[in-house]
Amino acid sequence: MSFVSWQYALFLPALLLAYWRLPWRGRILLLVTGSYFFYGMWDPRFLALLLTTTVVDYFNALAIAGRRAPSARIFGIASLPLVWLTACLATGSGHSGSTKWAVTAAAFFPIVYASAYQLLWGLPVRKQRRSFLLFSIMSNLAVLCFFKYFNFFGGSLTLLLDHLGWDPGWTLPHIILPVGISFYTFQSISYAVDVYRNTAKPADDFFTFAAFVSFFPQLVAGPIERCHDLLPQLQKPAVLEAAHLHRGLRLILVGLFKKVFVADNCAVLANFAFDAKTPLNGQWALLGVLAFAFQIYGDFSGYTDIARGSARLLGIHLNSNFRFPYFASNPADFWRRWHQTLSAWFRDYVYIPLGGNRHGTSISIRNVWITMLLAGLWHGANWTYVLWGGYHAMLLTLFRVLPALDQLGETRLNSRGRQTVGVMLMFALSLVGWAIFRSKDMAELGRWFTAFGNWSASATVDWVKPFGWWLAHAGPLLLLQAATWKARDEVEFAHFSWPFRGLVYTLLFLLAASSAVNDVEFIYFQF
Amino acid sequence: MNRWITAPFLLMLLLLAGSELIVRGFFARNMSGRFEYGYHPTAGFVENQDGTVSLVRAGGRRFFPQRFSRRRPAGTFRVLVVGDSVPRGPSVAASYPGRIAGKLQALGIQAESYNMGVAGNGARRSQIILRKALDYEPSVVVLHVNNSNEYEDEREFKRAQEFKSWSPKNWLMKSLLVHRLHEAKTEQMFWKWLPGEVRILGAPTDADAEVQASQNLAKIREWDERVRQHTAASVALARDRGVPILLVAQTRCRQDASGHYALDDMGLDRMLLPFIGKGVYFLSMKEVFQETDFAPLFGDQAHLRLAGHERMAEAVVNKLRQENLSRGG
Numbered sequence: 013m014s015f016v017s018w019q020y021a022l023f024l025p026a027l028l029l030a031y032w033r034l035p036w037r038g039r040i041l042l043l044v045t046g047s048y049f050f051y052g053m054w055d056p057r058f059l060a061l062l063l064t065t066t067v068v069d070y071f072n073a074l075a076i077a078g079r080r081a082p083s084a085r086i087f088g089i090a091s092l093p094l095v096w097l098t099a100c101l102a103t104g105s106g107h108s109g110s111t112k113w114a115v116t117a118a119a120f121f122p123i124v125y126a127s128a129y130q131l132l133w134g135l136p137v138r139k140q141r142r143s144f145l146l147f148s149i150m151s152n153l154a155v156l157c158f159f160k161y162f163n164f165f166g167g168s169l170t171l172l173l174d175h176l177g178w179d180p181g182w183t184l185p186h187i188i189l190p191v192g193i194s195f196y197t198f199q200s201i202s203y204a205v206d207v208y209r210n211t212a213k214p215a216d217d218f219f220t221f222a223a224f225v226s227f228f229p230q231l232v233a234g235p236i237e238r239c240h241d242l243l244p245q246l247q248k249p250a251v252l253e254a255a256h257l258h259r260g261l262r263l264i265l266v267g268l269f270k271k272v273f274v275a276d277n278c279a280v281l282a283n284f285a286f287d288a289k290t291p292l293n294g295q296w297a298l299l300g301v302l303a304f305a306f307q308i309y310g311d312f313s314g315y316t317d318i319a320r321g322s323a324r325l326l327g328i329h330l331n332s333n334f335r336f337p338y339f340a341s342n343p344a345d346f347w348r349r350w351h352q353t354l355s356a357w358f359r360d361y362v363y364i365p366l367g368g369n370r371h372g373t374s375i376s377i378r379n380v381w382i383t384m385l386l387a388g389l390w391h392g393a394n395w396t397y398v399l400w401g402g403y404h405a406m407l408l409t410l411f412r413v414l415p416a417l418d419q420l421g422e423t424r425l426n427s428r429g430r431q432t433v434g435v436m437l438m439f440a441l442s443l444v445g446w447a448i449f450r451s452k453d454m455a456e457l458g459r460w461f462t463a464f465g466n467w468s469a470s471a472t473v474d475w476v477k478p479f480g481w482w483l484a485h486a487g488p489l490l491l492l493q494a495a496t497w498k499a500r501d502e503v504e505f506a507h508f509s510w511p512f513r514g515l516v517y518t519l520l521f522l523l524a525a526s527s528a529v530n531d532v533e534f535i536y537f538q539f
Numbered sequence: 540m541n542r543w544i545t546a547p548f549l550l551m552l553l554l555l556a557g558s559e560l561i562v563r564g565f566f567a568r569n570m571s572g573r574f575e576y577g578y579h580p581t582a583g584f585v586e587n588q589d590g591t592v593s594l595v596r597a598g599g600r601r602f603f604p605q606r607f608s609r610r611r612p613a614g615t616f617r618v619l620v621v622g623d624s625v626p627r628g629p630s631v632a633a634s635y636p637g638r639i640a641g642k643l644q645a646l647g648i649q650a651e652s653y654n655m656g657v658a659g660n661g662a663r664r665s666q667i668i669l670r671k672a673l674d675y676e677p678s679v680v681v682l683h684v685n686n687s688n689e690y691e692d693e694r695e696f697k698r699a700q701e702f703k704s705w706s707p708k709n710w711l712m713k714s715l716l717v718h719r720l721h722e723a724k725t726e727q728m729f730w731k732w733l734p735g736e737v738r739i740l741g742a743p744t745d746a747d748a749e750v751q752a753s754q755n756l757a758k759i760r761e762w763d764e765r766v767r768q769h770t771a772a773s774v775a776l777a778r779d780r781g782v783p784i785l786l787v788a789q790t791r792c793r794q795d796a797s798g799h800y801a802l803d804d805m806g807l808d809r810m811l812l813p814f815i816g817k818g819v820y821f822l823s824m825k826e827v828f829q830e831t832d833f834a835p836l837f838g839d840q841a842h843l844r845l846a847g848h849e850r851m852a853e854a855v856v857n858k859l860r861q862e863n864l865s866r867g868g
Contacts, residue, residue: 018708018710254542257543280733284736290736474734477731477733477734478737510546510547514548514549514554522720525711525714525721526717526723527724528711528717
């Protein structure tokens with residue numbers, strides 16, 4: 013179910029009405045049921061996968077904390093994916109061929125998991141915790157790699173062998189990518205690691221943990237929450253406050269504006285500029301990437317705002333993901349402002365464990381490259397995403413080894429003019445990054461770069477009025493950012509008078525409503 | 540204090556409610572039916588205070604902008620052409636409907652002709668335009684009949700019906716304020732600021748479904764029958780109003796495997812011939828073109844180049860003269 017669908021407009025109020033009337037236990041069960049319903053609207057079969065991840069991480073985290081669960085309980089709960097898939101098969105949901113295959117896998121899962129669990133308990137005590145952690149990480153990564161990267165690496169290998177003149181003679185199965193798999197597997201991995209590091213306590217209750225993994229506002233595209241942030245909020249009943257309602261509705265309104273008005277309208281230009289059949293000139297190459305920069309920002313930060321707003325209406329705080337990213341003055345600053353929860357995840361679970369910047373410049377740069385390449389690959393199974401990660405690693409490296417570049421953005425050390433230059437330079441660099449990110453393949457990227465060699469207006473369609481279209485949709489977002497700048501938050505402008513705020517809310521609503529007809533899916537669902 | 544309703548929120552509600560009332564009170568007449576997807580009886584026809592009618596691009600009905608008097612000027616022969624993208628052509632001046640007037644004037648007849656072609660319109664939607672066109676005292680209406688737009692007609696009909704349903708999907712657009720804003724943005728910005736090549740990539744497409752349906756013989760028979768029924772109804776409409784109607788049957792220019800071009804009337808000639816009778820005339824595009832080197836006159840299988848439109852305009856004028864229609868001015 014998409015946040016910008018009419019189904020969600022009915023689902024959320026109905027869930028809220030029930031939620032605030034229920035005691036704590038009822039709320040948790042409602043959240044799990046509601047979240048599974050929300051996710052199952054895309055494809056109910058993949059709920060079995062979500063359930064499997066939940067089962068593994070729940071029992072493994074308890075084991076890491078030294079608490080052994082009885083085999084019968086493990087077997088019973090681990091049978092839930094099988095029960096669900098059998099029900100899907102019986103009711104004819106999904107394609108029967110792949111569902112039957114999944115049912116077979118789910119039938120083996122309780123036996124295999126319960127056996128592996130008992131086997132690990134048989135290890136020496138000093139190895140047990142680490143083994144359960146590795147089991148948890150590996151199972152999450154296996155699920156992620158299979159569903160997200162099997163076709164990518166399999167296809168790349170086939171292509172390579174083909175180039176070498178050897179026909180492998182196999183046909184790769186088409187594997188459907190479950191929505192949001194990258195987000196919930198990363199959240200589950202961080203949970204197991206945090207329990208292992210003793211920075212978080214494992215959830216005692218299975219349903220509370222299931223609510224943590226599947227919490228619908230952030231299930232499919234984040235923010236990627238840490239267990240010490242989200243789990244305690246689920247473990248105690250939230251109190252109904254007017255502040256939750258006000259903040260939640262503000263976030264949802266701003267999120268809808270960003271998604272429906274800014275992103276979906278900028279997408280029209282980006283889709284044209286990055287279409288293989290479009291004859292490009294310099295003007296359209298620039299306009300296309302500008303449009304995409306605002307499309308992806310409006311789309312993803314809009315999603316995050318609606319997610320945070322929906323959670324807030326349930327009395328739950330989710331972390332922010334964006335803070336004026338196009339006002340960053342250097343690459344490190346950009347990553348502190350763009351997709352903050354993912355940046356923090358890679359920092360805490362990849363970069364720092366690799367040694368971070370504790371072992372000198374060269375090791376630090378190596379760690380940056382590993383982290384950024386993985387972050388690029390996380391975004392999608394395509395070499396352009398890897399290149400995008402590499403491009404940002406290169407920027408981070410350059411700004412580290414060339415201090416003159418980095419100092420451009422140092423506000424305290426330099427004038428406002430130098431700060432502006434730093435922001436403009438970083439924005440231009442991020443545009444190049446978005447061109448890499450948006451291109452389907454290297455040929456398309458090459459086409460985008462070569463377009464800058466042709467500034468003939470007659471090479472393609474008129475760009476002046478479409479530029480006006482972009483300005484008409486990106487401009488209001490920039491004005492909103494100017495209004496919220498002082499609050500250092502993208503949705504708050506409490507320092508303005510109430511009539512001004514009322515007028516802004518009205519305008520945001522009308523601008524979003526004037527564009528709200530087509531159902532355009534959020535970009536980050538595919539990651 | 541823990542107030543549930545804040546002043547800015549209240550102001551927003553008041554502003555939205557007030558604006559809705561104002562729009563409903565003062566601007567409701569301008570509603571042109573975007574969400575009726577071409578099924579609105581008057582979308583695209585704007586009747587001005589000065590007694591003229593403007594054809595505008597509105598309500599999913601993309602007329603070329605034209606203006607004419609509501610009442611036919613005395614002694615003027617008025618031809619209104621209704622149909623799809625074929626008669627619509629690349630512009631009024633370059634299309635056969637737009638060229639009819641010039642050809643009649645060259646014969647000394649005081650004449651005017653208007654192009655009411657809308658791309659993608661099938662028999663059902665053309666009939667709605669024809670019904671409105673009959674209000675403007677045409678001397679003759681030309682109904683260009685094609686049978687390749689029925690899928691689109693059906694799809695848009697379903698959309699129009701769905702919009703009228705209770706479905707929550709449409710609740711937002713039930714607000715006249717939002718509806719008008721959306722329409723204004725689409726008509727004044729989306730259509731005017733973005734070139735066609737850009738717009739088409741931003742539009743959702745169901746081309747695959749259309750192609751699939753067009754290969755289904757049962758479906759084609761069903762569509763042909765619908766074209767016949769709607770054309771019969773259109774003929775009856777014109778007869779009731781005492782307006783002569785000229786049915787033009789579309790033809791296609793197809794290339795066979797050996798590279799030869801041939802004309803295919805897709806059964807339309809056979810379908811339309813039985814309608815000939817009092818006040819109902821027939822012109823076959825196939826017959827018009829088969830005597831000529833026709834392939835260069837077609838831009839693709841169905842659409843005409845400038846010379847093709849010129850040939851069609853000549854044929855229509857000849858038909859009008861042959862049937863003594865152009866004397867009735």
